[in-house]
Amino acid sequence: MFLTLATQSLAELLESAGISSGWQYAGAAVVHMALLFGVFSLCPFFFIWMERKVAGRIQDRLGPTRVGGRFGWLQSLADGIKLIQKEDLCPPAADSLLFRAAPYIVCMASFAAFVVLPFSDGWVAVAADSGLFIMLAVMSLEVFGIILAGYSSGSKWSLFGGMREAAQMVSYEIPLAICAVIPIVAAGSLNLNEIGNMQSGGIQNWFLFHDPFTFIAFFVYFIVATASCKRAPFDLAEAESELVGGFHTEYSGMRWSFFFMGEYASMFAVCGIASILFLGGWNTGIPAIDQGLAAMRASSGPSAYLGGVLGIGVFAVKAVIGVFIQVWLRWTVPRIRIDQVITVCLKYLVPISCFLFLGSITWPLLLHAGQQRTTWTSEPLGERMAAAIPGNVAGRPANPDEPAANPDGSDESRHPASDVPSEAAPAGHAVTWMKPVEVTR
Amino acid sequence: MFSQLIQNLIDHTVETSLGYFQAELWLCGTIVVLLLARLFSLDRLLPGNVLALAGSVTAVFAAWSQLETVQAEPGFSETFFTGLMIQDLFSVYFRLFLALFLVLTVALTILSGIPDGEDAPDFYTLLLGATIGMMIMAGANNLLMLFIGVEMASVPSYAMVGFLKGRRTSSEAALKYVVYGAGAAGVMLYGISLIAGVLGTGDMSLLADRIRIVAEGGVAGLGDAEVRLVVLGVMLVLVGLAFKLSLVPFHFWCPDAFEGASAEVGGFLSVASKAGAFALLVRFAVSLSGPSSAALMSAFGIGLGVIAMVTMTFGNLAAYGQSNMKRLLAYSTIAHAGYMLMAVSAMLVMQNSPQAGALGQEINACIGGLLYYLAVYLFMNLGAFAVVALIRNYTFTEEISSYAGLGRQNPVLAVCMLFCLVSLVGIPPFGGFFAKLMIFGSVYKAGDLHWSMYLLLAVGGLNTVFSLVYYLRVLKVMFIEERPADSRPIRLPSLERAYVSLLGAFVLLLGCAPLLADGLTLLAGEAANSVFSAAVTSR
Amino acid sequence: MNGEAVFFTLFTVSACLGALAVVVSQNVVRMAFWLIICLGSTAGLFFLADADFVGAVQLLIYVGGTLVLLVFAVMLTSSGPYVKIETSPGEVILAGMIGLLFLFMVIAAQTGIDWEGTGSRIAEASEIDPPDGTFDTGAEGHTLRPIGMSLLGLRPDRGAAASGTLFTGYLLPFEIVSVHLLVVLVGAAYLARAKRRREA
Amino acid sequence: MQPSLSGYLLIGAVLFTCGVVCMATRRNAIGVLMGVELVLNGANVNLVAFSRYTTLGIDGQIYSLFIIVLAAAEAALALAIALNFYNNHLTIDVDKASSLKG
Known part of the structure; x- marks a missing residue:
């Protein structure tokens, strides 16, 4: 979670202890991988507790009240301990290898997505240039685990559940x-960190309010994201009334809970994307506070650290509100039929999102024709972005004679799990224009 | 940067490239209109076949106008779409050839009614899509476009072979075709990756030059590790092309695919995909030939000659035992691929010999002969397949035995079939004879340079004689045997009669009408010239 | 031994083992599973080679799309619960030997190549930037904008000379592939659907 | 093992060979298609490696992007055909496809 910042400091620490370069980053990466995994294994515990509490309140009950105090804080932990103790069953009809592997695939796909998700300005494990795209790509692997789980269980319920789900x-x-790409049209970058920073300076700069199309796109995105996390009212795969447990009918114990950890993690991931793409990420939306936080992050020492943590707080609140709404929907909206689910997607949501996409492309053109500007938010985004990219507009060398060779070469090892800046690429170099904004730390 | 982008788009893409790409664009537009017409339920008003015919006729006109402009400037050769494609008489010739063939195929499908009104948009979408791919194959100047062209031509063809989806044979043919085809494409792609990687470019006009640079001392030999890898890559690409050309030993899909597919699709595949693949083979071979790679390419030429010998011998021998007409024509297609490959082989041997400078005219004649052969092959092979398709509509079978007595009952069909088959054998005065003569002549000239070309010529001659046997067997059934009394009479409507007589007439006229034949020869010669001029200027 | 090497080794081993397991496996679904492992590790290799966009596309389209389709097809066409493939041992040995021979041939062809020398010779002769030149794919793996530009027909990676001559841009394949996808989609939809009855 | 061009090419060669062997030995049409995917992936590994280490530059990455898309299209059609074959024959064993012979 604090990877970039902490990896670096930890790496420095290890280096001072006399560990060779390379290993220090590997060590730091492993430690933080463990941290990330630990934090997000706890995340589902919180969400499950929230789900039960919200469900209870909506159904006019209290929900868990006993374990761990008045609000049942530790109910999920108790559930977890119970699940670990359960026998790990593999039905005789199942294909044991695939049956055992499937939950891990689901879990890994959901967790791996967090590698490129920034939690605060610069607090990201890998500041990938195509972060959003990588995130969507990695999350799309989840479906494999589900198909394999359904198929390898050797049960009709599971098979049908898996097929439906897939x-x-x-x-x-x-x-x-498509919906995730609509704010990208306005931002001009797939780098999630860059997108988050673009929305600083007031709520009117959030992409939600960028134009009418992004506004609608947010709601479409949220519906689609709910469905892609297989949450009610789209939870057809595990429709108890029709399919017993769907693809996880045959699972028990820890393996069963892995599916749920994956589900809650991907709920948080899609809501995190929503928060960065539409809701300003780690920006509060109040200019004064935002500027203060940005100044804190720009400073050094503990106050920069604190600024980052506060950013995480803002970001997490937004994402958790998203998760809360998904929970809320689950307990208030009835499940729809499988054919309706597919119809809603293919006949309504796809055309709507295509229309929004087209609209968001034509919007700046229309606005430019009418008002000589490309956004109606305070400062034209394009200019802010141009300023953020060193040498993009002004820095592009006019003379083609500028020395082309980069003496340091590209073979400088680049650590995959941490964003170690390469020593190459001196400032003002011919290629700097195409590098996106350096992640400020 | 951005303004430069826009400027590039306007200057090069819109003003030049799109003009050169007109015929393909019309076909793309037709596809979209076809699908839109069905979407908005206008297909009663605008039936798919009419739209497809209109689109392909427009493409013919577009290609024709290009032909006139390009012909006005001898040696014209220009790359477009930032060097991905090349516009010269060679590519325009193929574009016109394919567009014309598309019109004829669409007309045939309208007459024989193989896609019903409901499936027509699907069928014509696939047909047009495949044709666009073949046109790209003919004009490719980049290894990526080469691969895209091959894929665009093959993948819709797989679907077309399986178009009669309720039939067991059809789906089986499609499965075999797609499985082998996908494998061949993959192998070809691996070869492309090796070539592009070692030579550091995908631009085909740079390949020969890059081989010179990469090779130690400027002469490419197998002792060089780099050259070895390039040669491996070239061989893998040739595997893919050999598959498209149904050369032995990559021919096994061909009879099955043709038997399972409807005759119309068979005719289309046997001519069009072969034409596209030959265009690509010639371009690829020419792009690799240069002073430094002469010895290697000459060896390649001889290797292709050996493959040609095996291919035509195998095709003719296997055709002998066939009882199904489509299968027989499929083996005949294999044999003809062998004949046509002779021209490429002779071209490579001559072009890469030390006397290449003095042989310019002869090298030209090889490719000119190939182009002429393809043009004649279009009419004779399509004619044969058209007759098969039309007879099938009455007898519901494609067995040769069911053709008994056709000569008396329906002379127009039978005479057209006679023309086509005799021309396929290569008997004067039909077009096939002159086409074969041109290719054999080129191979004879190449014989001065390497003895194996004489052998190739001898094998080609023997095969021609042998092929007479099985073609005549069909004609014997048609003209000498009695028609069984209980069989269904075949009476064609006048439009269909006109169609087959047109094809038959062309087969005859391309052989014995000097005006037409000479015009085509001249055009083919010029087109052949342009493919070399492009290679020379870029060097 | 640094982090990159660790990951490279890891992905190499899992890609190769995955590929071998695909060949050896006797069960179609397990083959698909091993293929996922293999292609996923290949995507990891792409990330290591600073091609993050290609890696992401590989994950999204290949692993998340094509392979899902394959598994679907396995499910729709399997008659028993798990489709077993019977291969006779002789066949396996023969195929293995031919495969080893082939592998040896491919490897033999590419050993002994002086890649740097070749690259610099090409660069020198054709006046383009040398392999380690201005377009530094290694620089943080930022290949997204150059790829986008190249698709539109502008080549920032060709650096200094970009102002004058035209370098290969990929607008045409980008557009023509979309036509191809449309055609293939129509074809696949036709083959997969039942014959429609037109309502009178 | 340091990443290097020959390392990548070795992986490409292994994938390619495995794919070819898979295509040659499988009876199941879908198994053959998986072999094809392996072959295509071998080519992709090569191209990406070349794009990283040689003058091919970003062209290699773009090639591999197009290849991935084309492979997806091909697989979609191939599976539609396999499905169609299954509907007619109730098997997808390539060897049992034997009504066409000669």
Whole structure:
């Protein structure tokens, strides 16, 4: 979670202890991988507790009240301990290798997506240039685990559940990707960190309010994201009334809970994307506070650290509100039929998102024709972006004679799990224009 | 940067490239209109076949106008779409050839009614899509476009072979075709990756030059590790092309695919995909030939000659035992691919010999002969397949035995079939004879340079004689045997009669009408010239 | 031994083992599973080679799309619960030997190549930037914008000379592939659907 | 093992060979298609490696992007055909496809 910042400091620490370069980053990466995994294994515990509490309140009950105090804080932990103790069953009809592997695939796909998700300005494990795209790509792997789980269980319920689920997730990936691309049209970058920073300076700069199309796109995105997490009212794969447990009918114990950890993690991931793409990410939306936080992050020492943590707080609140709404929907909206699920996607959501996409492309053109500007938010985004990219407009060398060779070469090892800046690429170099904004730390 | 982008788009893409790409664009537009017409339920008003016919006729006109402009400037050769494609008489010739063939195929499908009104948009979408791919194959100047062209031509063809989806044979043919085809494409792609990687470019006009640079001392030999890898890559690409050309030993899909597919699709595949693949083979071979790679390419030429010998011998021998007409024509297609490959082989041997400078005219004549052969092959092979398709509509079978007594009952069909088959054998005065003569002549000239070309010529001659046997067997059934009394009479409407007589007439006229034949020869010669001029200027 | 090497080794081993397991496996679904492992590790290799966009596309389209389709097809066409493939041992040995021979041939062809020398010779002769030149794919793996530009027909990676001559841009394949996809989609939809009855 | 061009090419060669062997030995049409995917992936590994280490530059990455898309299209059609074959024959064993012979 604090990877970039902490990896670097930890690496420095290890280096001072006399560990060779390379290993220090590997060590730091492993430690933080463990941290990330630990944090997000706890995340589902919180969400499950929230789900039960919200469900209870909506159904006019109290929900868990005993374990761990008045609000049942530790109910999920108790559940977890119970699940670990359960026998790990593999039905004789199942294909044991695939049956055992499937939950791990689901879990890994959901967690791996967090590698490129920034939690605060610069607090990201890998500041990938195509972060959003990588995130969607990695999350799309989840469907495999589900198909394999359904198929390898050797049970009809599981098979049907898996097939339904696969059809649903693959279909909903299309509008999900299109809706996620709509704010990208305005931002001009797929780098999630860059996108988050662009929305600083007031709520009017959030992409939600960028133009009418992004506004609608947010709601479409949220619906689609709910469906792609196979949450009610789209949870056909595990429709108890029809399919017993769907693809996880045959699972028990820890393996069963892996599916749920994956589900809650991907709920948080899609809501995190929504928060960065539409809701300003780690920006509060109040200019004064935002500027203060940005100044804190720009400073050094503990106050920069604190600024980052506060950014995480803002970001997490937005994402958790998203998850809360998904929970809320689950307990208030009845489940729809499988054919309706697919119809809603292919006949309504895909055309709507395509229309929004087209609209968001034509919007700046229209605005430019009418008002000589490309956004109606305070400062034209394009200019802010141009300023953020060193040498993009002004820095592009006019003379082609500028020395072309880069003496340091590209073979400088680049650590995959941490964003170690390469020593190459001196400032003002001919290629700097095409590098996106350096992640500020 | 951005303004430069826009400027490039306007200057090069819109003003030049799109003009050169007109015929393909019309076909793309037709596809979209076809699908839109069905979407908005206008297909009663605008039936798919009419739209497809209109689109392909427009493409013919577009290609024709290009032909006139390009012909006005001898040696014209220009790359477009930032060097991905090349516009010269060679590519325009193929574009016109394919567009014309598309019109004829669409007309045939309208007459024989193989896609019903409901499936027509699907069928014509696939047909047009495949044709666009073949046109790209003919004009490719980049290894990526080469691969895209091959894929665009093959993948819709797989679907077309399986178009009669309720039939067991059809789906089986499609499965075999797609499985082998996908494998061949993959192998070809691996070869492309090796070539592009070692030579550091995908631009085909740079390949020969890059081989010179990469090779130690400027002469490419197998002792060089780099050259070895390039040669491996070239061989893998040739595997893919050999598959498209149904050369032995990559021919096994061909009879099955042709038997399972409807005759119309068979005719289309046997001519069009072969034409596209030959265009690509010639371009690829020419792009690799240069002073430094002469010895290697000459060896390649001889290797292709050996493959040609095996291919035509195998095709003719296997055709002998066939009882199904489509299968027989499929083996005949294999044999003809062998004949046509002779021209490429002779071209490579001559072009890469030390006397290449003095042989310019002869090298030209090889490719000119190939182009002429393809043009004649279009009419004779399509004619044969058209007759098969039309007879099938009455007898519901494609067995040769069911053709008994056709000569008396329906002389127009039978005479057209006679023309086509005799021309396929290569008997004067039909077009096939002159086409074969031109190719054999080129191979004879190449014989001065390497003895194996004489052998190739001898094998080609023997095969021609042998092929007479099985073609005549069909004619014997048609003209000498009695028609069984209980069989269904075949009475063609006048439009269909006109169609087959047109094809038959062309087969005859391309052989014995000097005006037409000479015009085509001249055009083929010029087109052949342009493919070399492009290679020379870029060097 | 640094982090990159660790990951490279890891992905190499899993890609190769995955590929071998695909060949050896006797069960179609397990083959698909091993293929996922293999292609996923290949995507990891792409990330290591600073081609993050290609890696992401590989994950999204290949693993998340094509392979899902394959598994679907396995499910729709399997008659028993798990489709077993019977291969006779002789066949396996023969195929293995031919495969080893082939592998040896491919490897033999590419050993002994002086890649740097070749690259610099090409660069020198054709006046383009040398392999380690201005377009530094290694620089943080930022290949997204150059790829986008190249698709539109502008080549920032060709650096200094970009102002004058035209370098290969990929607008045409980008557009023509979309036509191809449309055609193939129509074809696949036709083959997969039942014959429609037109309502009178 | 340091990443290097020959390392990548070796992986490409292994994938390619496995794919070819898979295509040659499988009876199941879908198994053959998986072999094809392996072959295509071998080519992709090569191209990406060349794009990283040689003058091919970003062209290699673009090639591999197009290849991935074309492979997806091909697989979609191939599977539609396989499905169609299954509907007619109730098997997808390539060897049992034997009504066409000669």
